[in-house]
Amino acid sequence: MALEERDPITGYMTTGHEWNGIKELNTPVPRIVYVFLILNTTIGLIYWLLMPALPLGTTYTKGLLGYDERAAVHRDLTSAAAARAPWHDALDRQDFSALAADDKAMKDIREAGRLLFGQNCAACHGVEAKGNAGFPNLAAGALNWGDSPEAIQETIRVGVNSAHPDTRTAQMPAFGQDGILSRNDVMAVISYVHDLSISGITASGLAHPDGAKVFSAQCSACHGADARGNSDLGAPNLTDTTWLYGGDLATIFETVWYGRQGRMPTWESRLGARNVKLLAAYIADLRKRRP
Amino acid sequence: MISNLTTGERRGALLILLVMTLVGLFFAAAGRGDPIAVHGALIMVAAIALAFPIMARLYDPEPPAERFDTYYDDPSKVGIILTFVWAAFAMFVGDWVAWLLVEPTWTTSGAWSSFGRIRPVHTTGVIFGFGGNGLIATSFYVMQRTSRVRLPDQLSPWFVLIGYNLFCVLAVTGYMLGITQSKEYAEPEWYADLWLVIVWVVYFILYMRTLARREEPHIYVANWYYMAFILVVAMLHIVNNLAVPVSFLSAKSFSLFSGVQDALTEWWYGHNAVAFFLTAGFLGMMYYYLPIRAGRPIFSYRMSIISFWGITFMYMWVGSHHLHHTALPQWVQTLGMTFSLVLIVPSWASAANALLTLNGAWHKVRDDATLRFMMIAAVFYGLTTFEGSFMAIRSVNALSHYTDWTVGHVHAGALGWVAMITFGALYASIPWLWKRERMYSPALVEVHFWLALSGTAIYVFALWNAGIIQGLMWRTYTENGNLAYTFLDSVVAMRPYYIARAIGGLLFLLGALAGCLNLYLTIRYAAPATDTASLKPLRDELNDAATLPAE
Ligand code: HEM
Numbered sequence: 001m002a003l004e005e006r007d008p009i010t011g012y013m014t015t016g017h018e019w020n021g022i023k024e025l026n027t028p029v030p031r032i033v034y035v036f037l038i039l040n041t042t043i044g045l046i047y048w049l050l051m052p053a054l055p056l057g058t059t060y061t062k063g064l065l066g067y068d069e070r071a072a073v074h075r076d077l078t079s080a081a082a083a084r085a086p087w088h089d090a091l092d093r094q095d096f097s098a099l100a101a102d103d104k105a106m107k108d109i110r111e112a113g114r115l116l117f118g119q120n121c122a123a124c125h126g127v128e129a130k131g132n133a134g135f136p137n138l139a140a141g142a143l144n145w146g147d148s149p150e151a152i153q154e155t156i157r158v159g160v161n162s163a164h165p166d167t168r169t170a171q172m173p174a175f176g177q178d179g180i181l182s183r184n185d186v187m188a189v190i191s192y193v194h195d196l197s198i199s200g201i202t203a204s205g206l207a208h209p210d211g212a213k214v215f216s217a218q219c220s221a222c223h224g225a226d227a228r229g230n231s232d233l234g235a236p237n238l239t240d241t242t243w244l245y246g247g248d249l250a251t252i253f254e255t256v257w258y259g260r261q262g263r264m265p266t267w268e269s270r271l272g273a274r275n276v277k278l279l280a281a282y283i284a285d286l287r288k289r290r291p
Numbered sequence: 292m293i294s295n296l297t298t299g300e301r302r303g304a305l306l307i308l309l310v311m312t313l314v315g316l317f318f319a320a321a322g323r324g325d326p327i328a329v330h331g332a333l334i335m336v337a338a339i340a341l342a343f344p345i346m347a348r349l350y351d352p353e354p355p356a357e358r359f360d361t362y363y364d365d366p367s368k369v370g371i372i373l374t375f376v377w378a379a380f381a382m383f384v385g386d387w388v389a390w391l392l393v394e395p396t397w398t399t400s401g402a403w404s405s406f407g408r409i410r411p412v413h414t415t416g417v418i419f420g421f422g423g424n425g426l427i428a429t430s431f432y433v434m435q436r437t438s439r440v441r442l443p444d445q446l447s448p449w450f451v452l453i454g455y456n457l458f459c460v461l462a463v464t465g466y467m468l469g470i471t472q473s474k475e476y477a478e479p480e481w482y483a484d485l486w487l488v489i490v491w492v493v494y495f496i497l498y499m500r501t502l503a504r505r506e507e508p509h510i511y512v513a514n515w516y517y518m519a520f521i522l523v524v525a526m527l528h529i530v531n532n533l534a535v536p537v538s539f540l541s542a543k544s545f546s547l548f549s550g551v552q553d554a555l556t557e558w559w560y561g562h563n564a565v566a567f568f569l570t571a572g573f574l575g576m577m578y579y580y581l582p583i584r585a586g587r588p589i590f591s592y593r594m595s596i597i598s599f600w601g602i603t604f605m606y607m608w609v610g611s612h613h614l615h616h617t618a619l620p621q622w623v624q625t626l627g628m629t630f631s632l633v634l635i636v637p638s639w640a641s642a643a644n645a646l647l648t649l650n651g652a653w654h655k656v657r658d659d660a661t662l663r664f665m666m667i668a669a670v671f672y673g674l675t676t677f678e679g680s681f682m683a684i685r686s687v688n689a690l691s692h693y694t695d696w697t698v699g700h701v702h703a704g705a706l707g708w709v710a711m712i713t714f715g716a717l718y719a720s721i722p723w724l725w726k727r728e729r730m731y732s733p734a735l736v737e738v739h740f741w742l743a744l745s746g747t748a749i750y751v752f753a754l755w756n757a758g759i760i761q762g763l764m765w766r767t768y769t770e771n772g773n774l775a776y777t778f779l780d781s782v783v784a785m786r787p788y789y790i791a792r793a794i795g796g797l798l799f800l801l802g803a804l805a806g807c808l809n810l811y812l813t814i815r816y817a818a819p820a821t822d823t824a825s826l827k828p829l830r831d832e833l834n835d836a837a838t839l840p841a842e
Binding site: 009010017027033069119 | 592601620633769771
């Protein structure tokens with residue numbers, strides 16, 4: 001057991017203990033430690049006085065400031081709503097064509113729409129609404145469920161193949177998998193469909209007479225005899241260059257063999273009627289600016 | 292190594308392994324169809340693999356009685372090797388995860404390698420695998436030296452070390468199989484948790500037995516911290532993991548807590564894991580290795596006392612600062628915040644105590660990378676605790692919460708403090724344990740130091756920036772009361788910072804790999820210690836040999 005000794009460098013005494021060569025100095029705790037201990041404790045105690053702090057059985061001390069988080073959030077929400085009231089009002093009052101003519105309203109719609117779209121829709125449709133395979137381009141090209149702002153509004157409201165009671169229903173049957181068509185018929189009709197948008201309906205019909213026959217028997221009910229689609233059924237126009245899933249032979253084969261039932265969520269309950277309308281106006285505006 | 296065990300200990304080990312084999316077999320056979328069967332098989336195979344070498348030496352002669360004249364260091368040596376293995380593995384996974392945030396496609400199509408599964412592999416691997424093994428290995432070393440007594444037996448340290456590593460392996464393989472109870476830092480399921488309880492109780496008893504036999508009149512500070520670490524982690528682990536298994540043959544269980552009670556229990560656990568695993572244990576490490584390496588007395592015994600009790604008392608209350616502005620009642624948040632504010636004082640007192648201990652040894656800090664690791668660790672400890680107390684203020688937390696600032700804070704603590712003090716302690720212990728003059732390559736230690744420091748700095752600065760930018764983007768409004776940025780805008784803005792972070796992580800990983808190489812070279816090729824008197828602990832060991840009572 002070593003005895004207490006003076007450390008030549010700091011001038012303090014050791015405690016006289018030693019462990020495996022380690023000694024400790026008996027240096028008093030520097031005053032600054034106590035200062036901060038008292039200071040921080042005091043700040044803490046004052047905060048306890050001012051704010052909700054201590055449990056009292058079924059309730060708690062409310063604090064002298066009477067601050068309540070729930071009330072504060074309500075206040076913030078109310079004032080935010082007040083700030084938006086003017087342009088919300090313009091949005092609610094006017095129909096789509098009036099809105100399109102109202103520059104001030106459109107400016108607000110572009111700002112708010114970009115945000116709403118970015119938070120809710122971009123994950124599937126892309127930040128610029130240009131779509132991804134299986135998720136339609138909304139910014140340009142034909143829309144399967146109709147191009148009018150009203151039609152777009154309805155699609156957003158109820159969704160496609162969604163849980164909404166009024167949902168739009170897109171059913172492209174699985175012609176191969178379910179045995180509706182033979183493999184040969186499927187091969188014939190996909191060649192026909194593939195060439196529709198390239199060489200036009202007449203030329204494609206001449207090149208693939210069997211395919212054209214299958215098409216008018218099986219497909220025209222939904223896609224139309226002219227293959228220009230039917231927006232009531234969400235059946236795409238097959239003669240244009242806009243594709244939801246893809247216009248190459250392999251993808252068309254997959255579509256026709258296994259069928260397609262794209263799913264678009266319903267937004268009515270999540271976003272509310274006003275925001276749905278806002279998004280429809282935003283998309284219609286996007287399409288106008290980027291035809 | 293095995294012939295150093297007594298015949299009784301070898302038999303005991305075989306018995307334990309037999310029981311484990313049977314338990315593993317039971318789960319593997321009866322749990323078929325459930326992921327628990329995979330773990331049953333893993334336990335069985337591990338137990339059988341360990342049994343072979345023991346059976347081969349079952350009838351070796353008893354170890355010589357001279358063993359009582361020395362400390363029992365075999366488990367510490369294996370523990371140090373395991374620490375490096377976990378460091379290499381878990382930091383590699385960490386950097387992989389970091390690159391995945393830059394380029395999400397850089398993974399396989401297997402579910403095991405999806406971000407959500409390998410992220411906890413990283414966190415568990417570094418905290419429990421790397422940190423935990425470092426703590427166990429050094430605690431065995433330190434408790435013997437500072438108590439001047441050999442471990443009371445040779446079986447329980449192995450049980451603790453190997454049992455603990457089995458827990459870690461069950462944890463990380465479990466995540467990759469999809470087994471998790473989804474509580475951060477407490478992901479392993481009920482059977483792994485129960486196993487850890489057994490291991491931990493043995494660890495606690497081992498520590499108490501060693502201290503009870505000590506030849507020193509007083510208990511050194513390092514031991515208080517190690518004891519606090521062991522005791523409190525046991526308590527946290529048991530309470531937070533209270534759960535009911537779906538069936539005894541299913542890996543799935545449901546927590547006893549739900550809703551906001553669950554959240555509070557989880558963060559009471561989570562923050563005290565920070566406090567008692569990532570702080571108290573490593574403070575124990577620091578209080579032993581830093582003064583001994585610097586050759587200086589601890590600056591103030593009194594300051595170590597008030598810091599110890601300040602830290603142990605106050606940390607218990609602060610968990611709710613992880614739940615600011617949530618459904619948790621505000622008064623609970625107030626308590627978490629105010630206790631965090633006071634907590635800065637004992638935390639800084641500890642950091643100051645370490646740095647002031649270096650008075651008169653700064654020339655050594657300049658020349659010795661090992662001591663410099665420890666010095667920088669103390670600096671980062673001070674920095675992290677200051678930052679933590681700052682972030683615990685509700686209005687600051689409103690900005691920092693959910694952002695990468697938190698991750699930056701974590702890594703100032705994890706890389707700057709926990710890993711640096713561990714590497715310092717390991718580089719100090721390795722030559723002492725393997726009786727070498729020094730590490731094979733001091734230059735490589737120097738390289739490791741600079742890689743670690745630059746990696747940490749890049750990492751932490753990148754994520755401070757990232758977090759603050761994120762926080763600001765999420766709360767910026769336009770005049771019309773619309774948010775100015777979408778969440779995706781903030782994701783896009785993170786890209787350069789995520790790249791910087793992944794590079795910082797890579798540097799840190801390279802440093803750890805340099806450490807692994809140096810460890811290997813030291814064990815294989817370094818010159819044996821000739822002048823034992825120059826190595827303080829060794830000299831004491833020789834002195835001790837004369838005074839140590841034969842048992
Ligand atoms: C005075 C000491 C400390 C205080 C008051 C403190 C406070 C905090 C706060 C306020 C957060 C953010 C919570 C949130 O917004 O989600 C946090 C997160 C964290 N801190 Fe500290 N900290 C301290 C020291 C440390 C140290 C030394 C480490 C060591 C590595 C550490 C590791 C962590 C970790 C891992 C998290 C992340 C938790 C999560 O996953 O969300 N902290 N800490």
